[in-house]
Amino acid sequence: MVMASAGVSMPGGDGDPAAASTFSSTPECHRIRRRRRLALPAVATAAGSDAAAAAAAAGPSSREKRVRPASPSASSVSSLSDGSDGEEDVGDAEEEESQPLPPAGLQRPAAAAQAWPMAFGSLSVAGRSRDMEDTVSLHPAFHTWVDGSPMHFFGVFDGHGGSHVAELCRDRMHVFLSEELAAEEASFVQRLHRRKQQAAAGEGTSAASASGGGGVLQEEEERAWRAALERTFRRVDAMASLACACGRIARPPCRCPLAGNSGIVGSTAVVAVLVRGRLVVANCGDSRSVLCRGSDGAATPVPLSSDHKPNRPDELARIQAVGGRVVYINGHRVRGILAMSRALGDRMLRPEVIAEPEITITERTPEDECLILASDGMWDAVPNEIACSVARQCLQDGNPTAAATAEAAAGRPEPEARCSNAASLLVRLAIGRDSWDNISVVVIDLQHR
Numbered sequence: 001m002v003m004a005s006a007g008v009s010m011p012g013g014d015g016d017p018a019a020a021s022t023f024s025s026t027p028e029c030h031r032i033r034r035r036r037r038l039a040l041p042a043v044a045t046a047a048g049s050d051a052a053a054a055a056a057a058a059g060p061s062s063r064e065k066r067v068r069p070a071s072p073s074a075s076s077v078s079s080l081s082d083g084s085d086g087e088e089d090v091g092d093a094e095e096e097e098s099q100p101l102p103p104a105g106l107q108r109p110a111a112a113a114q115a116w117p118m119a120f121g122s123l124s125v126a127g128r129s130r131d132m133e134d135t136v137s138l139h140p141a142f143h144t145w146v147d148g149s150p151m152h153f154f155g156v157f158d159g160h161g162g163s164h165v166a167e168l169c170r171d172r173m174h175v176f177l178s179e180e181l182a183a184e185e186a187s188f189v190q191r192l193h194r195r196k197q198q199a200a201a202g203e204g205t206s207a208a209s210a211s212g213g214g215g216v217l218q219e220e221e222e223r224a225w226r227a228a229l230e231r232t233f234r235r236v237d238a239m240a241s242l243a244c245a246c247g248r249i250a251r252p253p254c255r256c257p258l259a260g261n262s263g264i265v266g267s268t269a270v271v272a273v274l275v276r277g278r279l280v281v282a283n284c285g286d287s288r289s290v291l292c293r294g295s296d297g298a299a300t301p302v303p304l305s306s307d308h309k310p311n312r313p314d315e316l317a318r319i320q321a322v323g324g325r326v327v328y329i330n331g332h333r334v335r336g337i338l339a340m341s342r343a344l345g346d347r348m349l350r351p352e353v354i355a356e357p358e359i360t361i362t363e364r365t366p367e368d369e370c371l372i373l374a375s376d377g378m379w380d381a382v383p384n385e386i387a388c389s390v391a392r393q394c395l396q397d398g399n400p401t402a403a404a405t406a407e408a409a410a411g412r413p414e415p416e417a418r419c420s421n422a423a424s425l426l427v428r429l430a431i432g433r434d435s436w437d438n439i440s441v442v443v444i445d446l447q448h449r
């Protein structure tokens with residue numbers, strides 16, 4: 001069985017006209033190297049380039065992820081811009097009663113950690129794949145929100161066509177997000193203040209107090225977090241278009257021998273930000289975040305992201321609206337190349353492939369057991385229900401250490417053994433269930449143990 005890998009099917013096959021135009025200047029040894037860097041199934045890659053060539057010769061039914069021509073109707077290469085603008089509209093305050101902004105620093109992080117516990121662990125492995133293009137990013141307490149609450153960042157990034165965009169996400173995304181959150185704080189405070197003044201001016205109107213001041217605060221906070229995440233994804237994506245496989249980020253683009261094929265290099269990104277009792281998840285691509293919500297002794301999976309597959313009806317409609325095509329070649333692929341409809345990087349696949357994240361914000365409940373972030377190397381082999389059940393069982397069976405509890409209370413926890421064990425178990429389960437891809441799993445425990 002061929003795993004539905006998230007990778008790309010690259011142009012560049014022998015005798016292929018698209019390949020000639022794209023890769024004609026590339027030395028043969030470099031072409032082989034490029035193919036290896038794709039997430040090829042292990043059967044084709046394990047024995048090196050000879051096996052890969054033999055598998056390629058065996059035809060489209062082979063395990064080898066065949067090199068495909070770009071669609072003749074494909075749109076021309078576009079710039080990195082997705083056309084959206086980064087400006088925040090701060091107007092349109094509603095007729096609601098407002099509460100004063102909680103003064104910065106007055107909330108006690110330790111109290112928040114007590115009310116909303118959090119521990120985490122992860123494992124990221126190449127699995128049966130020869131190349132490693134997955135990365136994870138774990139940054140507890142990466143930012144302090146304006147009210148003093150610690151914010152925690154976790155991300156899974158599944159690269160394709162090379163690992164450097166995934167590595168860029170790993171190294172920069174939390175840094176950019178912290179900057180963007182800081183930039184949002186001033187306008188957030190201003191908006192709250194304005195709404196409070198408007199509420200005071202209209203005091204006595206029955207509509208004013210209908211949703212309560214807490215609703216206004218929450219609304220404005222969520223607006224700020226969404227805006228910060230959207231700008232962060234745009235910044236990382238813009239940087240990805242300047243990134244070369246050699247590791248340089250340069251304008252004008254790098255001219256080293258590795259630079260030629262960077263047009264179809266990208267990464268998924270699924271990011272979870274935990275702040276007080278809220279789970280903010282931003283997703284771009286086909287990595288996934290699932291909340292395990294306990295009820296009556298069982299754990300119900302609640303997906304907090306929706307995979308960006310080219311055949312998802314709304315994504316297909318969006319792609320077709322810009323003149324793009326989705327072709328079925330070992331799965332649905334944009335232009336017959338990329339098996340997902342959104343990604344960071346991949347500038348040659350614009351405008352069909354966009355880097356805009358979908359963002360969900362979920363209120364935590366006391367029943368929430370854990371949050372799982374993982375690449376498709378796990379989700380393709382382990383369904384949501386099984387992953388939740390296994391993680392939950394593993395977390396319940398493990399014993400927290402006193403040191404970990406103290407770390408968590410201080411707001412700067414280190415990876416916790418129970419969570420790392422749960423992540424490890426999920427990775428082993430995926431391998432046991434025939435995953436051929438890289439596998440990355442982050443498990444975030446949401447319970448006091």
Ligand SMILES: [Zn+2]
Pocket residue numbers: 244245246247248254255256257258259
């Ligand atoms: Zn370079």
